[in-house]
Amino acid sequence: MTDRRFPQVRMRRLRRTDWMRRLVREHELSPNDFLWPVFIQEGQGRQTPIPSMPGVERLSIDRLTEAVAEAAELGIPAVALFPATDPTKKTPDGEEAFNPENLVCQAVRAIKAAKIDIGIVCDVALDPYTTHGQDGLLRDGIVVNDETLIALGKQAVNQAEAGCDIIAPSDMMDGRIGAVRAALDAAGFDQVAILSYAAKYASAYYGPFRDAVGSKANLGQGDKRTYQMDPANGDEAMREVSLDLAEGADMVMVKPGQPYLDIVYRVKTTFGVPTFAYQVSGEYAQIAAAAERGWIDREKMMLESLLAFKRAGADGILTYFAIEAAKRLRAGW
Ligand code: PBG
Numbered sequence: 351m352t353d354r355r356f357p358q359v360r361m362r363r364l365r366r367t368d369w370m371r372r373l374v375r376e377h378e379l380s381p382n383d384f385l386w387p388v389f390i391q392e393g394q395g396r397q398t399p400i401p402s403m404p405g406v407e408r409l410s411i412d413r414l415t416e417a418v419a420e421a422a423e424l425g426i427p428a429v430a431l432f433p434a435t436d437p438t439k440k441t442p443d444g445e446e447a448f449n450p451e452n453l454v455c456q457a458v459r460a461i462k463a464a465k466i467d468i469g470i471v472c473d474v475a476l477d478p479y480t481t482h483g484q485d486g487l488l489r490d491g492i493v494v495n496d497e498t499l500i501a502l503g504k505q506a507v508n509q510a511e512a513g514c515d516i517i518a519p520s521d522m523m524d525g526r527i528g529a530v531r532a533a534l535d536a537a538g539f540d541q542v543a544i545l546s547y548a549a550k551y552a553s554a555y556y557g558p559f560r561d562a563v564g565s566k567a568n569l570g571q572g573d574k575r576t577y578q579m580d581p582a583n584g585d586e587a588m589r590e591v592s593l594d595l596a597e598g599a600d601m602v603m604v605k606p607g608q609p610y611l612d613i614v615y616r617v618k619t620t621f622g623v624p625t626f627a628y629q630v631s632g633e634y635a636q637i638a639a640a641a642e643r644g645w646i647d648r649e650k651m652m653l654e655s656l657l658a659f660k661r662a663g664a665d666g667i668l669t670y671f672a673i674e675a676a677k678r679l680r681a682g683w
Contacts, residue, residue: 377660379653379679381425385471385626386672389562390414390457391434402558403631404638406670408434411457415464417673424676428469430518430668431457434563435478443487444479447505454478455512462513471545472509474502474530475521483560483568485521485577493577498523503533510539518603520547522577528597545626546599549587549613552578555606555632562631587613588620595623603668606630608655611662618663627659628668649678 353359364374389408391398396410409417418429433453439446446452458470475485476498482488486498498521506517517534519526527546534542552575560566579586591602602621604613605628618625637655641648652671659667669675 381676384672430471444476499529531598548602558631
């Protein structure tokens with residue numbers, strides 16, 4: 351760079367008008383950047399607000415298909431489904447995960463039956479189904495790794511059979527991407543993609559999500575620090591990503607999002623693979639709550655927070671704001 355100095359150089363020249371700012375803008379948000387996470391529940395015509403996520407509702411399947419049709423119409427490429435499982439269906443080993451008639455499988459089939467042109471992402475992890483709320487199988491107080499892998503493979507195949515397009519392992523067991531890939535391929539699902547929650551941290555930002563799916567009480571005083579990553583670590587995230595890619599992940603994710611933008615940047619620049627960030631429930635709740643109090647502008651904060659992911663290098667963002675942001679972008683920002 352051969353930058354001269356002030357007064358020859360005046361950075362404000364390029365900020366003078368709206369058209370000039372648009373002309374030199376480096377990053378742009380589009381509905382194509384969004385994956386929309388949706389909470390689902392049993393029943394008919396049900397739409398239940400989640401108190402710790404103002405503006406987000408848990409939907410029964412009939413409402414879900416309407417909402418997903420709207421998402422597709424807005425140009426959002428994919429939805430991620432999260433079931434709030436009936437507590438009576440939870441067991442220590444989470445067998446409901448393998449039930450072809452479980453809530454998430456029914457939801458996938460309903461979206462496919464409605465012929466909505468949108469990708470469907472399903473989480474792989476046992477926490478929606480276990481009485482202890484852990485993502486894996488619990489043996490003598492320990493979340494066991496290798497036995498869990500077998501369960502995750504079965505869960506992934508069950509979801510693929512229902513029509514899921516992208517399997518997203520969120521459990522952080524070692525070797526799960528390889529195990530899930532092998533299970534999918536053996537069952538004939540070599541076209542089902544894997545979006546790995548590769549760098550997933552043990553985070554306080556997941557609190558409202560656990561309210562939404564009803565796993566908070568199950569987890570109780572437990573935590574997930576023996577498998578999710580220590581928030582203090584950055585280099586370790588690079589190892590996690592490289593292992594998941596070697597095991598067959600098609601896309602990788604960093605989670606949470608905004609507090610971990612350094613990781614998003616490093617993953618994208620180091621590996622150059624499709625990299626996603628999850629603006630998680632606690633990030634959403636912070637913005638929604640402060641906006642409710644009138645302390646910040648909800649829409650502006652929403653768009654600025656989403657744009658930050660693009661600047662950091664994310665190819666896409668899982669965000670509870672997806673519908674609202676897509677509508678706002680359509681109206682022009
Ligand atoms: C489940 C899962 C969690 C989230 C996505 N999948 C919670 C957890 O790991 O406890 C969090 C998403 C959010 O907070 O928005 N394995």
